[in-house]
Amino acid sequence: MPSSAFSTTAWLEDLEEAVRRRNPGEPEFHQAVREVLETLAPVIGLRPEFREAKLVERMAEPERQLIFRVPWQDDRGEIHISRGFRVEFNSALGPYKGGLRFHPSVNLGIVKFLGFEQIFKNALTGLGIGGGKGGSDFDPRGRSDTEVMRFCQSFMTELHRHIGEHTDVPAGDIGVGGREIGYLFGQYRRITNRWEAGVLTGKGTAWGGSHVRTEATGYGNVLFTAEMLKMRGEQLEGQQVTVSGSGNVALYTIEKAQALGAHVRTVSDSAGYVVDEKGIDLSLLKQIKEVERGRVSDYAARRGASARYILGGSVWDVPTDVALPSATQNELTAEDARTLVRNGVKAVSEGANMPTTPAAIRVLREAGVAFGPGKAANAGGVATSALEMSQNAGRDSWSAVRVEEELSQVMRGIHDTVCATAERYGRPGDYVSGANIAGFERVADAMLAQGLI
Numbered sequence: 001m002p003s004s005a006f007s008t009t010a011w012l013e014d015l016e017e018a019v020r021r022r023n024p025g026e027p028e029f030h031q032a033v034r035e036v037l038e039t040l041a042p043v044i045g046l047r048p049e050f051r052e053a054k055l056v057e058r059m060a061e062p063e064r065q066l067i068f069r070v071p072w073q074d075d076r077g078e079i080h081i082s083r084g085f086r087v088e089f090n091s092a093l094g095p096y097k098g099g100l101r102f103h104p105s106v107n108l109g110i111v112k113f114l115g116f117e118q119i120f121k122n123a124l125t126g127l128g129i130g131g132g133k134g135g136s137d138f139d140p141r142g143r144s145d146t147e148v149m150r151f152c153q154s155f156m157t158e159l160h161r162h163i164g165e166h167t168d169v170p171a172g173d174i175g176v177g178g179r180e181i182g183y184l185f186g187q188y189r190r191i192t193n194r195w196e197a198g199v200l201t202g203k204g205t206a207w208g209g210s211h212v213r214t215e216a217t218g219y220g221n222v223l224f225t226a227e228m229l230k231m232r233g234e235q236l237e238g239q240q241v242t243v244s245g246s247g248n249v250a251l252y253t254i255e256k257a258q259a260l261g262a263h264v265r266t267v268s269d270s271a272g273y274v275v276d277e278k279g280i281d282l283s284l285l286k287q288i289k290e291v292e293r294g295r296v297s298d299y300a301a302r303r304g305a306s307a308r309y310i311l312g313g314s315v316w317d318v319p320t321d322v323a324l325p326s327a328t329q330n331e332l333t334a335e336d337a338r339t340l341v342r343n344g345v346k347a348v349s350e351g352a353n354m355p356t357t358p359a360a361i362r363v364l365r366e367a368g369v370a371f372g373p374g375k376a377a378n379a380g381g382v383a384t385s386a387l388e389m390s391q392n393a394g395r396d397s398w399s400a401v402r403v404e405e406e407l408s409q410v411m412r413g414i415h416d417t418v419c420a421t422a423e424r425y426g427r428p429g430d431y432v433s434g435a436n437i438a439g440f441e442r443v444a445d446a447m448l449a450q451g452l453i
Contacts, residue, residue: 026109220380
């Protein structure tokens with residue numbers, strides 16, 4: 001009845017306001033919570049037991065929040081004090097699982113937004129992992145290997161007491177790649193005197209890591225996008241694709257999109273973007289970004305006449321069929337979305353975490369653009385991390401072919417679950433509602449079964 005629907009909506013609005021009051025000065029976390037709450041009215045209306053058990057309130061409050069000092073020394077002997085974080089948000093489905101981000105922008109609100117998103121993303125994989133996130137305001141860019149090692153060792157000296165393969169399993173994120181994971185794992189092993197391979201994921205394949213883990217987030221987003229297009233009677237092959245960013249997610253988004261026959265023309269960083277009319281030369285881009293740690297302007301300078309570098313501006317000004325934001329949060333604004341719509345975009349799918357602003361999402365959905373939210377579309381990374389955990393538990397190593405097959409199955413399963421859930425709640429084609437509700441139901445059912453803890 002309308003009155004019941006209104007009371008549920010009002011209750012959710014009051015809850016959002018309570019979260020804001022309880023967590024002041026954390027706009028990214030507020031945004032993440034609002035984006036989920038806006039879609040939960042149908043499930044709360046049909047399942048009042050969730051409301052009575054205050055499951056939404058409990059999910060919005062982390063089980064544990066850790067903030068700690070990380071002292072380290074640079075190559076000149078100068079001492080620096082960084083701040084470390086780990087938010088263990090929800091373990092109803094399994095051990096906390098989520099990456100570590102090393103970047104100057106990291107603060108408690110950023111980590112909480114990422115951890116909250118991780119709850120639902122991990123639930124969608126169906127692989128028995130809870131949600132958490134962590135990191136530091138340390139910036140590894142421009143630091144030597146020995147400086148990064150000293151920082152990682154100091155960071156793990158505190159973090160080790162809070163993690164473990166049955167408790168909390170961190171991975172990499174922005175600023176944390178194979179080098180950082182190696183140093184972190186080495187210090188954990190040194191302190192604990194245990195070869196506990198399952199305590200960290202994203203390890204080297206020679207010492208407990210999984211094939212395809214590096215590629216998984218980008219690959220997974222492309223696979224999810226292909227499923228969205230298939231629902232509309234189209235395929236990715238032959239489509240013009242715009243990718244933002246130039247980090248791990250962007251590189252392997254480009255790789256998979258090109259493998260499926262798409263024409264990827266763009267790449268970007270914080271200073272500007274490149275348009276390459278011949279299509280991105282991935283081997284050159286990897287050399288510049290992964291080996292030389294250079295900028296996309298270097299790519300344009302060395303690529304030749306087909307590539308032009310635009311300082312500043314927006315990569316979303318480039319006309320495209322498919323847009324895959326793969327850089328950072330809130331990079332695609334409402335104005336960007338309107339430009340994409342004017343230029344005929346068919347699908348937008350999030351490789352990064354929350355890269356599309358709420359206003360931009362509204363523009364895209366109102367225009368009928370297929371929109372893949374990050375908690376579904378970029379779940380390939382954490383799904384492959386869970387597959388790495390499975391290999392570690394059995395002291396096994398799967399082939400790259402097997403891991404990629406498993407990843408493909410997981411991404412198809414997420415897409416189908418999201419679509420079926422949206423349909424079940426009267427919102428066909430609404431990937432945002434489908435992802436939020438499907439993830440929420442899985443976690444809520446587990447919390448309900450386990451009692452008030």
